[in-house]
Every structure is written in C-alpha cells, then in structure tokens.
Amino acid sequence: ETGVTQTPRHLVMGMTNKKSLKCEQHLGHNAMYWYKQSAKKPLELMFVYSLEERVENNSVPSRFSPECPNSSHLFLHLHTLQPEDSALYLCASSQNRDSTQYFGPGTRLTVL
Amino acid sequence: AQTVTQSQPEMSVQEAETVTLSCTYDTSESNYYLFWYKQPPSRQMILVIRQEAYKQQNATENRFSVNFQKAAKSFSLKISDSQLGDTAMYFCAFDHSGSRLTFGEGTQLTVNP
Numbered sequence: 001e002t003g004v005t006q007t008p009r010h011l012v013m014g015m016t017n018k019k020s021l022k023c024e025q026h027l028g029h030n031a032m033y034w035y036k037q038s039a040k041k042p043l044e045l046m047f048v049y050s051l052e053e054r055v056e057n058n059s060v061p062s063r064f065s066p067e068c069p070n071s072s073h074l075f076l077h078l079h080t081l082q083p084e085d086s087a088l089y090l091c092a093s094s095q096n097r098d099s100t101q102y103f104g105p106g107t108r109l110t111v112l
Numbered sequence: 113a114q115t116v117t118q119s120q121p122e123m124s125v126q127e128a129e130t131v132t133l134s135c136t137y138d139t140s141e142s143n144y145y146l147f148w149y150k151q152p153p154s155r156q157m158i159l160v161i162r163q164e165a166y167k168q169q170n171a172t173e174n175r176f177s178v179n180f181q182k183a184a185k186s187f188s189l190k191i192s193d194s195q196l197g198d199t200a201m202y203f204c205a206f207d208h209s210g211s212r213l214t215f216g217e218g219t220q221l222t223v224n225p
Contacts, residue, residue, distance in 0.1 A: 042116075043203070043215040056212070088155060100147070101213060103157035 003027065004104035006091050012110045013081065021076040021107045023091030031096060032074040034066060037088040037106070049074060050096075081111045114139045116206050118216035125194045126224050132179075133189045133219050135204030144208040146180065146187045151218075152200040160202070163187065194223045 004025045013019050025032065034046040048056035049068040063085075065077040074091055088108050092101040115138045125131035137146070148160040163171045163180050170178050175195075179188045191198055204216040 040217075042217050043213070045212060048212075090157060092157075100145075100159060100162055102159065103149075105154065105156045108155070 004091060004093055004102055006089075006104040006107050008107060009105065010108045010110075012112065013078070014112050015081060015083070017081075018077070018079040020078065021089055021091075021109075023074040023076075023093075023104055025072055025074075025091075025093035025102075025104075027093060027095070027102060029093040029095045029099075029102075030071050031094045031099075032068060032071075033092040033094075033101060034074065034076050035090040035092065035103075037090055039087075043090065047076075078109075081109075083111050085109065086111045114141075114206050114208060114214045116204050116214050116216035118202075118204055118219050120219045121217070122220045122222070124222040124224055125191075127194055127196060129194055130190060130192045131194055131221065133191075133202050133204075133221065135187045135189070135216060137185050137187065137204070137206050139185070139206065139208060141208045144206060146178075147205040147207065147213070148176070148178070148187075148189045149203045149205060149215075150198075150200040151203065152197075157203075161189065191221075196223050196225060199223045 007022045031050045036044045046060045047066045052068045067075040088106045090106045091104040094101045117136045144165045146163045149157050150160050151157050161173045161176050175192045177190045201218045201220050203218045206214045
C-alpha cells in the first residue's frame with residue numbers, strides 16, 4: 001500500500017453505537033489530521049497530531065475522540081453520534097506541520 | 113482569521129479547451145502557502161499544485177498553472193488542454209501557520225466531450 005489509506009470506506013451506525021475510523025499513512029510523515037467534509041460546506045479541520053501528540057483540537061464535540069498510537073496510525077473513535085455528524089471524514093498526513101498535506105480516500109459516515 | 117472564497121460554484125469546459133478557476137483569499141500575513149486540490153467522484157482529495165507566497169514565479173505542473181497576484185490576494189488555476197479526467201470538485205486552500213489548512217467552498221468543474 002502506498003500513500004494514505006482509510007478504513008472503512010463506508011460506515012452506517014446508529015446513534016447509540018460505538019465505532020472507530022482508522023487511518024494509516026505509508027509516507028514516513030510525522031503529522032496527521034482529521035477533517036470533516038459535510039455537504040455544501042468547506043472542509044473543517046477537526047484534529048491535528050504532530051509527533052503523536054495532539055496539537056490542535058478545533059472545538060470538536062467530545063463524542064469524537066482521536067487517538068494516535070504512532071506516527072503511522074490515526075484513529076477517530078465515535079460514540080453517541082448525532083444525525084448531523086453524517087459526513088465524509090478525511091485523514092491527511094504531512095512531513096512536518098508546515099508541509100503539504102496528502103489525503104486519504106475518506107470514510108463516508110451515515111448516522112441513523 | 114483567514115478566509116478563502118471561490119466565487120464559481122460550477123463551471124464547464126469542452127475537452128481540449130482551457131479553463132480558469134478563480135480564488136481569492138483574505139489575510140494579513142506575508143508568508144503563507146496556497147494550494148489547489150481536486151476531488152473527483154471517488155472523493156479522493158488530490159493535490160494539484162502548490163504556491164509559496166514568497167515566490168514571485170507562478171507555479172506550474174504540466175497542464176496546470178496558477179496566476180498568483182499577491183497584492184490582489186488572488187490565486188487562480190488555469191487548466192490547459194482539458195481532459196475528461198479533469199472533471200472534479202476543485203478546492204483552493206490557504207495555509208499560514210502550518211497545519212491549519214483553510215479551504216474554499218469549491219468549484220465543480222465538468223469537462224464535456
């Protein structure tokens with residue numbers, strides 16, 4: 001595998017479920033990001049990790065919980081989501097925080 | 113706060129012709145980066161081109177080039193010899209502080225055969 005991969009590609013969950021999104025980068029980068037892309041809205045930055053430490057959290061609700069166990073993996077743990085959380089969730093990585101970001105294919109999340 | 117504006121929600125172009133997508137941004141910073149990303153129907157966000165604000169020379173990548181006007185805070189993308197595979201949503205993005213990409217709302221480009 002090359003680049004940035006995300007699993008699953010599609011996820012349907014109920015409001016009471018707990019699920020996790022996974023992102024893996026094969027580029028040797030040391031910074032990783034989660035974005036939310038909703039219909040008719042610009043991409044919104046959710047979380048930034050640099051050298052496995054969270055460096056930014058853009059006022060994201062606590063029902064979204066990120067985890068970065070190492071520089072190659074990033075998770076987004078989901079629990080008690082709302083229907084308005086339905087969106088495309090994109091992961092990205094970069095070599096250092098001021099470098100170009102490369103994106104994964106995204107996870108299409110639907111909350112029923 | 114930085115803002116990015118793409119005033120063309122949709123555009124279309126005939127195959128092999130040239131099209132220009134507009135982007136303006138607002139910032140008080142002098143050093144920053146600008147990007148164009150494309151997102152085809154597969155939803156994969158793909159980097160098209162990157163411009164450093166301190167460079168006066170416009171960036172080019174094969175059929176893609178930019179017209180960067182720093183004083184006017186304008187960053188347009190020109191696609192030459194358009195191909196059917198260029199059909200996608202195109203996003204202009206701004207990055208000043210490192211890691212904080214601000215995206216525009218996107219322009220849906222359709223290349224017609």
